[in-house]
Amino acid sequence: MSDGARWSAGAVARTLGISPTTLRTWDRRYGLGPRTREEGKHRRYDDGDVATLRRMLELTGQGVSPAAAATMARGGAGPVPDVHDFIRAATQLDSPRLGRLTTELVSALGVIDAWESVLVPFLVELGERAVEEGGGIGVEHVASNALLTVLRRVGDPLEGGRLPALLAAAPDEQHTLPLEALAAALAERGCASRNLGARVPSPALLAALDVLAPRCVVLWAHDHAYARLAPLATIAATSTTLLLGGPGWGRIALPSGVRRVQTLRGCVEEVLTRSGRSA
Template identity: 90%
Template structure:
């Protein structure tokens, strides 16, 4: 400790036993940096900052997701909703409660971390139950509709200039909630997008690309047979960055220059980068 109760970034990292890279990531991604910064000088942490970081370490060590841990460490109103909260509401077909939980979760963590740390595991578990249990499909549909409503409320940024992202599901592909999450995550960052929705025929996709000329097109496929119906070579030949999400592309031959994206966070980064925005 130096400069009274001021800590350098290196001293904090050594004291907590974490790498300086982790410290910088927590600052950039979760806002767990120095509460005050002096222009032209190195970052300095005070004792409260260090206590917050120590709490972050304790919570992640207990298995709390980093995003949720950061919210709690900063003095949030307590634990954010978890998978079990969502499962209980879904099995009771309580759509209003599902909506409230999703709104609270996204408000605490943001769309990307809410999706990756809680909502995706929740939806996976519902999908497994739908296969095993009578009535599971109805539960899954109620939950999906509740989440869809909340995701569409996140925002609708004004478009200016070239459209940053056009999203579409493969022909006959009905799983589109990941695209809705992407649209919400981009909206949260003030980035406009357009979603063509489910079961987009090849001709309709190419026509939309011709009209809109987006910087990126994001195509989602959960199933390989449906992924193979997409005219990838023709899309790749347009003036757009082609991003592919979903497990349906795993066994599909891809044209050169096509980008696979495996997480919502990664897809958001790609769209923002290729649109000339920083993430």
Template identity: 45%
Template sequence: MARDARRGFLASAKRLDEPMMLDLAGKLVTEHGVVAAWNSVFLPCLGDIGEMIARIGSGVEVEHVASAAVLQALRTVPRSSRMGVLAALLSTAPEEQHVLPLEALGASLSEQDCLWRSLGARVPSRALCDAVVLLRPAVTLVWAHRADLAAGVPLEELNARSDTLLAVAGPGWAGLSLPDFVRRPATLTAAIELVLAHSDV
């Protein structure tokens, strides 16, 4: 599945063939699940596109169309409608614009009938703190792809104002010294397992 799907998705992306990408992405999520689609196809393809842009200095339009197709496929996964404690609050660091990894996590949690909310991109520190206090999630996970963005996350304040389990994800946290109360799942699967271990599912 993976090799042929990657080849087809990448070729469609380079042609800006949005209908084909939407069809492929949707089928991958429906037939194989979010984790398999993300790890085997979406993430490698987006990585290849990023490397292409860095190498030739063009192709941002390819990245944008591919990302949009992945996002649309992830958002087709039905959200849980049950009542219960919010298992996860997903947020980016202040000024962080990359939200696709959080969307993949959210869609994966939906497949597990897990309650979650996302605050989206470029979440100010105050907004994140206020949301944690209001929603009281079991786990709060913050994504950052660069260290300078990760540095803007008020980990100590979040810990002081709530009993939520704090977790961070993304390459921006690599090499940073983190407080003992912060978890850092290294993969999508690890992040899912962390949330499920602290949820009421």
């Protein structure tokens, strides 16, 4: 087509060999839609929009994550940091570089895609190396602290009514970086939360529930031994929605109405929906 041509969504989908659903998802999730929209008319893509989508297809075909591919297709500055960049910085105990990489990654992809596509694989690989090579605790601590610092800078939205989410680790559970990622992902969407952190005793959690009356409680447990100590039945009996994250809940019979969430994205969507916000 000539310069200035306008493509319908159906024509773009057929030309690129993707489904209209994929096209709509890329528009909604990554902003890869028509750059100009005329009120009262169907959306029309121009040649530049189609070129951006074609580049998105090329990059995802090369194994680049959709979020990173979208950033690069839109002309984002430079490559997005990957797991290998983080591993190199961590093994050198280079905390400042880890902080810069995390800031760059979150700025490019947003918290959810940064966490799911790069940060979780990075943390898993660090843990596997620690088991195989012995030691490695110092490396993991440096990495966790660097990520934590950046995640806590994402923001602190005003609550404006009933608190959407209260976050806490199960009693004696010390692994809480996923909760920090959740708080940051919610903040990125303007949704307030309160994070009680690690090793929250049941009485303290229930007291906070009484004071704050949140719409949702999100409990994290990595270890089954700690998960079984949590007061699930007591929380489930309240008007608060109880969401459970982490692998620790796998062997536990859950009270009616309690939901497990498998991913950061899924948890964010649940909290936004339950608190009356659009996911």
